[in-house]
Amino acid sequence: MKSTEDSDTPADAAAIFRRRRLRVVSLLAMLVVLAFVLRIAVYKDDGLAPVRVATTGETSGTAGLRFALLPAPRPLPSIQFMDDTGRRLTSEDFRGKVVLLNFWATWCLPCREEMPALDRLQATLGGKDFEVVAVSIDKGDKAISAVKVFYRDVGIRHLRIYQDPTGDAGFEVGMVGIPTTLLLDREGKELGRMSGPAKWDGPEALALIERHVRPPGAAGRNAR
DSSP: OOOGGGOOSHHHHHHHHHHHHHHHHHHHHHHHHHHHHHHHHHOOSSSOEEOOEEETTOOOTTGGGSEEEEEEEEOOOOOEEEETTOOEEEGGGGTTSEEEEEEEOTTOHHHHHHHHHHHHHHHHHOSSSEEEEEEEOOOSTTHHHHHHHHHHHHTOOSOOOEEOTTSHHHHHTTOOSSSEEEEEOTTSOEEEEEESOEETTSHHHHHHHHHHHSOTTOOSSOOO
8 A cells, every 4th residue: 555655646746855855954954953052052152162183083072072183194085166256176276285174154053153263264374375265065046145245244354255056075075064174284185174163263273273384393374
């Protein structure tokens, strides 16, 4: 005996599709709310956790909220995205720079608090040797416009606009949620990553990044 979701008629098939889509949207909405509640519970000060480094194999109960440093740089697949002019870019275009690759979205509440910290990090260290590459995963014809409005409303002045309209880039690098941030070396290999919002302009983050941007014995901030 066929269930109500086994109907062969086009009308019933469309209804089933709509119900399933509604379930997915409802689940996503619940996850966003849960992430916001967890953010409030865990990050009670300014909404952002300091970038504590956790080495591979650490058993601390808070390791999932830390930057997971790999024992050795790990190759990543080449990913594609675009800038605000529609120009196609790949991760290969950033070879020679240390890159903090961040995946975010305008509808992500934790991202709204994290993005200003990333902007301040870019203002402090950004230049020929380092760049924060914040890739929006917003979709639709008006995604770039939405990002521009977000940048204006939140006060983002130093980050360039990058967008992945396909949503493939994050999955290529194993993103499991947003925000997710990866630190890449000058060859585009992953040094480590963090899931969740973080205080990227704090002293811990600056020390972590400068250690890879500046060669041993170099002095001063990254030249701009």
